[in-house]
Amino acid sequence: MYTDLVMDHFSNPRNVGTIADADGVGLEGNPVCGDLMKIFIKVKEDRIDDIKFQTFGCGAAIATSSMVTEMVKGKTLDEAMTITNRKVAEALGGLPSQKMHCSNLAADALHKAIEDYRTKTAAVAG
Amino acid sequence: MQRVVYLDHAATTPVHPKALEAMLPFFSESYGNPSSIYAIAREARKALDGARESVAGILGCKPNEVIFTSGGTESDNTAIKGVAFAAKSGGNHIITSSTEHHAVLHTCQFMEKFGFEVTYLPVDRFGMVDPADVERAITDKTVLVTIMTANNEVGTINPIADIAKVIKNKNKHIVFHTDAVQAAGSVDIAVDHLGVDMLSLSAHKFYGPKGIGVLYVRRATPFLPQQQGGGQERNRRAGTESVATIVGMAKALEIAATGREEYNRHCQRLRDRLIESILSRIERSYLNGHPTQRLANNANLSFEYVEGESILLNLDMLGIACSSGSACTSASLEPSHVLMAMGVPVEIAHGSLRLTVGSKTTDEDVDYVLSHLPGIIQKLRAMSPLAEVR
Numbered sequence: 069m070y071t072d073l074v075m076d077h078f079s080n081p082r083n084v085g086t087i088a089d090a091d092g093v094g095l096e097g098n099p100v101c102g103d104l105m106k107i108f109i110k111v112k113e114d115r116i117d118d119i120k121f122q123t124f125g126c127g128a129a130i131a132t133s134s135m136v137t138e139m140v141k142g143k144t145l146d147e148a149m150t151i152t153n154r155k156v157a158e159a160l161g162g163l164p165s166q167k168m169h170c171s172n173l174a175a176d177a178l179h180k181a182i183e184d185y186r187t188k189t190a191a192v193a194g
Numbered sequence: 195m196q197r198v199v200y201l202d203h204a205a206t207t208p209v210h211p212k213a214l215e216a217m218l219p220f221f222s223e224s225y226g227n228p229s230s231i232y233a234i235a236r237e238a239r240k241a242l243d244g245a246r247e248s249v250a251g252i253l254g255c256k257p258n259e260v261i262f263t264s265g266g267t268e269s270d271n272t273a274i275k276g277v278a279f280a281a282k283s284g285g286n287h288i289i290t291s292s293t294e295h296h297a298v299l300h301t302c303q304f305m306e307k308f309g310f311e312v313t314y315l316p317v318d319r320f321g322m323v324d325p326a327d328v329e330r331a332i333t334d335k336t337v338l339v340t341i342m343t344a345n346n347e348v349g350t351i352n353p354i355a356d357i358a359k360v361i362k363n364k365n366k367h368i369v370f371h372t373d374a375v376q377a378a379g380s381v382d383i384a385v386d387h388l389g390v391d392m393l394s395l396s397a398h399k400f401y402g403p404k405g406i407g408v409l410y411v412r413r414a415t416p417f418l419p420q421q422q423g424g425g426q427e428r429n430r431r432a433g434t435e436s437v438a439t440i441v442g443m444a445k446a447l448e449i450a451a452t453g454r455e456e457y458n459r460h461c462q463r464l465r466d467r468l469i470e471s472i473l474s475r476i477e478r479s480y481l482n483g484h485p486t487q488r489l490a491n492n493a494n495l496s497f498e499y500v501e502g503e504s505i506l507l508n509l510d511m512l513g514i515a516c517s518s519g520s521a522c523t524s525a526s527l528e529p530s531h532v533l534m535a536m537g538v539p540v541e542i543a544h545g546s547l548r549l550t551v552g553s554k555t556t557d558e559d560v561d562y563v564l565s566h567l568p569g570i571i572q573k574l575r576a577m578s579p580l581a582e583v584r
């Protein structure tokens with residue numbers, strides 16, 4: 069049902085964990101199925117310097133979390149904001165159609181983490 | 195070669211070698227149509243009659259009360275629609291329970307489109323229907339009660355005989371149907387012991403072939419046939435009989451009935467090893483279903499902070515096959531309606547795992563699961579934002 073790449077990310081997820089002094093944190097839950105994803109970012113010169121995730125969810129949820137962290141590490145925040153759930157699924161070689169909703173968390177959690185960082189820095193600057 | 199540990203006998207079972215052997219002659223030797231009159235057809239007819247008598251013997255009913263169907267789903271559909279449409283002039287109320295298989299639940303919902311009112315009874319936290327609730331739900335419009343003998347997800351066995359008494363005391367014309375699809379392999383399904391008017395069976399749940407089942411219909415039960423055609427099954431279910439699979443099913447049921455005690459002892463010992471070891475070795479794990487009134491082969495457990503499909507995928511990589519009530523594993527994307535009806539919190543239902551052992555399951559299989567499961571849960575918890583406690 070899942071591609072080899074999905075299974076690879078599921079069995080050996082990249083960037084699992086937390087960042088104690090994260091610059092931004094994003095939490096996204098799926099009220100339908102109960103999957104939950106949390107993303108932590110460290111920002112340096114407007115780039116994602118480090119990123120970690122925690123996920124409570126199925127194969128699709130874990131694999132997309134892992135993939136999104138790989139896709140945006142080192143990217144500028146603006147570049148990271150252009151990542152969509154669809155792009156994450158495509159990078160994984162596709163997901164079964166009934167699983168798309170489980171994968172709709174990864175990019176959203178990332179965007180929330182970036183927004184969290186931006187609100188915090190705006191508050192400091194302001 | 196990778197080890198295969200099959201622990202999903204509630205989903206389906208392998209065909210028993212003796213059942214397979216019994217079936218084989220009816221594919222390309224005695225392949226006649228049992229309705230025809232020449233010799234190879236008579237062989238098929240004889241085998242068909244023999245199978246019907248054998249099934250009737252185990253159900254403790256008359257052979258002409260046994261209808262062969264294409265399986266559990268058809269039997270449930272036919273029972274509900276057949277009675278409801280036949281009894282419509284007498285009333286439009288159906289009683290069922292909220293933990294039934296979808297073959298029953300969705301059929302009941304379908305009947306609502308035809309003016310029927312359906313009561314979906316609650317269950318207790320172990321998944322059991324209370325006969326007193328059945329009694330209270332009965333109105334003068336009730337024509338049918340359908341309550342499963344044993345649940346397919348959590349294995350809880352309902353007090354069918356008690357429910358039958360309550361119904362018949364109130365009004366002996368109300369038809370009582372039970373879905374005994376999961377129960378057949380390990381529970382006494384003699385219809386007079388259960389006190390039911392109708393009962394559904396499916397062969398592939400008791401080491402028979404897929405695509406064949408039984409609907410028992412007690413004499414004089416109001417019943418409108420749901421499949422019209424050539425008049426087979428005494429006009430109650432048209433279509434050329436699937437002689438080979440019927441013969442295989444009858445053989446499998448015979449084996450199940452004669453070996454029931456030994457089978458239950460074997461399964462229960464392995465089931466209890468699984469349950470006890472998992473509960474003691476894995477923190478924050480819970481048993482779903484009834485502690486004692488459960489099918490001998492069913493272990494259903496939940497693990498807090500982890501999701502069921504991710505457990506299944508990890509087990510599958512090790513060759514272990516089982517299932518989950520997680521929302522992510524269901525087509526509807528909702529957690530198991532059974533666990534929800536039992537009041538299991540959503541997060542815990544999301545982390546449920548059903549292990550159902552069978553005749554070929556060994557202690558080594560159980561050891562294999564026990565040696566890997568704690569590590570899998572630990573790995574997934576380490577990844578989970580919900581796991582404050584590790």
Ligand SMILES: Cc1ncc(COP(=O)(O)O)c(C=O)c1O
Binds near residue numbers: 265268344345373376
């Ligand atoms: C309780 C119950 N009823 C009905 C069915 C449907 O049976 P079948 O697969 O033969 O259509 C099943 C099997 O999944 C079941 O477990």
Ligand SMILES: [Zn+2]
Binds near residue numbers: 125126128129522
């Ligand atoms: Zn999911």
